[in-house]
Amino acid sequence: MTPALSALLRGALRLDRGADHAQREQCLEAIRDCVERFAYALSMMIAGHDAPAGAIDPLLLARMQGALRPFLARGDVMRPDFGAFGDLRVEGALLDAGEPVLAVLEFDDRCVREAADGSLVPARLRRLRLTMRVELDPVTVIDCVVAEVLPRSA
């Protein structure tokens, strides 16, 4: 292989990698946006409002609404406060739109319960983890597992 051809190939490879990188960044942005909308929808639900459509698969939405019914049925609502920042980790093949990726969001539950009688009860100040399966085309959360993050010493 001549030095000129070798240089050309290296350049072409770099271009390919650059395009992949751009696509991956774009995908990450879309996932980040989807997770934010999902978290927003979740906060709407615990606040006793309808969740906005879009970021959540309807089946998952129905399941979550059903799960929350015993809480909302008492007339209680939450004033959602998940802290100022969440920690988002994305795992998966971002260049393969056919396979869902995994998004893990951790945040602090600082919500305040507003009981039906108007009294306010602060939450337990714990850290929660949402593990979400995110479909990429269109970007939608199709499944979610909620868990409490225990302190490392525990």
Add this chain to the structure above:
Amino acid sequence: MLTDRRTAHAIVVLLDEDADAEALARMLGDLSADEAHTVVCLPPVRGMAFFADATVQRQLDAWWAARIPTAAIPVFVVDHHPDLAQWLGGLDASCYVGVRSEADASAYQGTEAHVVVIRSPLDYAAALMNDLVESGVYGQTEAHRMRSLAASIPDRGGPGLDMVPRVGQVGAGIGPDPFDLLIAMSAPDRNIASPSRRTVTPDGGDAPASVRRGLRLPAWTRRVASLAKRDDVADRELATALVTRGSTIVAVGSRKGGVGKTSHAAGVAIVAGAALDSVGRCAAIVDANIANPDAWGQLNLPPEAATVRDVIAALAVNREPPRPVHASTPALACFPESREASEYSRTEIGMIVAHLRARYPLIVVDMSNRLPDPTAGPEAAAAAFWLEHADVLVLPSAASKQDFNGVLDYLEVRDIPPAIVASLVPRTRRNREHPLAKRYMAAIAQRAYRVVDIPDEAERVRYAGMEGVPVETVSGALKAAYRELAEAIAAAPDSKRR
């Protein structure tokens, strides 16, 4: 409207429970793969009354004519009722009846009803979608997924349509925590991470790795919090006044301790924070009481909270300061002080002021029990440096000679901003109307911009401290007083603004 020749279906949801009926109808409508040939609707009357109540039949006839396409096959979804079976014979429709026991199911022998053993509304959806896949009303994938989901709901073994048992009971009278319910929904054996999943490195390739990103969440938090039930109009007016005024630093100072300085600082910050929440903004409270930094117990801050010293240290080396913790009340960023804090320079205070002003419309600073003086030790110096930046000064006062004199001394300090005296109103009339107290208050009122009465609710404040809740939640009178104080701050002249 249903237009072409394919068989159309009209799914009529007749479940008794409003929430279940609405959720099921919405779900079936959203998941339909053939919207042109499917309508899902909720009639004005449901349950047995739909069939048996003669008084509503004319209303239902009109509804039916308006909503159900003539050529559509009706599909009823209805809860079991002891008398329902007799109404199903001769119906020109499919009917899905939800039962909870074999005894209930036996009532439908000999009818063409589809009997569904239900634990949740998802069971209705699973059965119906499964049957309508061949008709093209629902996709195979969605139907399969619905079956899986319906099967994953644990059986409570009791009546009612709640999907999960109540968990996380905090105590008598307090219902389940919503996140506990969602954790229960996420059965422990469910692992949604696929073991075969490939991960990507930031620079490409398929090597196992993950991408970690920070995610900023405050916007929706505030939007939702603003939708919660509360005194919206008053909150919005106060918030608008505060935001219109521009970033305001409120120094809460006193020459002596024990006058409720920290309680008042927290109270006004909480009320203002809740109001600012309604317009998507946030208030901040700063502990500048370097001699007694433990006084913030009532805000229930976690021990790992970033302190004023941490923020200043980061700003000094041009690093992004640690994010503040938020108190149990939303929209209130808290900056506590560390026990190691000894003193601050004018420059350091200037740095944190600039940092806070860029972020919060209202910053409440709980100062030390010293008259401000840059040359009289660290506490007095810190008070002086903060006061140089303050737009409003709040001076708490109890009804004693020492307290009155303390306020008057503070009001003599040069170049102070407009001062609002938060005057603790004695509980006994004898003290309230004592001639000496009146003379003192008259002198204070002459020098201060405004005097706001604060009810003496010491018992309730102590109770709030024991319960770990903000003081404003245990006393309506206190809350009203703190709101008045916040309104006075918002209305204070800005002649001192730098």
